[in-house]
Amino acid sequence: MADSGTLPRTGDDSQREGPRRTLYAGPIDVQRVSSGFVYESSYGYCRAVRAGDRVFVSGTAPVPPAGEELAAGAYRQMLRCCEIAVAALERCGAGTADVVRTRMYITDLADADEVGRAHAEVFGANPPATAMVVVAGLLDPGWKVELEVDAIVAGA
Numbered sequence: 673m674a675d676s677g678t679l680p681r682t683g684d685d686s687q688r689e690g691p692r693r694t695l696y697a698g699p700i701d702v703q704r705v706s707s708g709f710v711y712e713s714s715y716g717y718c719r720a721v722r723a724g725d726r727v728f729v730s731g732t733a734p735v736p737p738a739g740e741e742l743a744a745g746a747y748r749q750m751l752r753c754c755e756i757a758v759a760a761l762e763r764c765g766a767g768t769a770d771v772v773r774t775r776m777y778i779t780d781l782a783d784a785d786e787v788g789r790a791h792a793e794v795f796g797a798n799p800p801a802t803a804m805v806v807v808a809g810l811l812d813p814g815w816k817v818e819l820e821v822d823a824i825v826a827g828a
Contacts, residue, residue: 700724705763707756709735711811720760722825727764729821731777732757733810746783746816750776750790753819758794761823769798770823776804777818787817 700723706712707719720729734749735756736742743749761767774795778787784804791802800822810818 703764705760707760719756720764722764722766725825727761727766727770727821727823727825729757729760729819729823732760732819732821733812733815734817742812742814745786746778746780747786747790749815750787750817750819751794753817754790754794757819757821761821764823764825766823766825768795770825771795771798771800771821772824773800773822774802775820776802777807777810777820778804779807779809779816781806783816 703722704718705720705722709719712718717730719732720727722728732753734743734752736752743752758768761770774791776787776791778784784806788804792799810816
């Protein structure tokens with residue numbers, strides 16, 4: 673088939689309309705935020721990382737505040753996950769309006785509606801893309817849910 677000349681070939685954007693995108697803009701600032709959770713140091717990760725305008729919050733379990741018991745229900749556990757994740761976002765200069773994607777991991781399909789309801793209460797005003805995945809288990813057998821969050825900070 674002959675090249676009609678109407679479409680640019682791979683690597684040739686000379687006929688492309690609009691601004692050109694730069695693939696590499698140079699070094700970016702990286703900020704790491706720790707919550708002090710015991711697994712962070714022993715497993716080698718941090719609660720959140722901000723790289724340029726992107727914020728990535730690690731898998732966040734419903735770890736209760738010191739001296740408190742783990743919430744029994746999936747709804748309350750999800751609210752606790754959200755509380756921890758939103759605090760990490762805020763330490764990185766982001767908020768729930770900046771969240772573009774979440775991932776929810778649940779251990780029991782029967783908890784999906786309760787987890788989804790809590791997610792909607794926190795993120796519903798600016799709904800992100802999301803996934804809810806049923807998993808065989810989480811690190812603590814009492815945990816019913818874990819949450820990951822990605823955000824893009826506007827104007828950064």
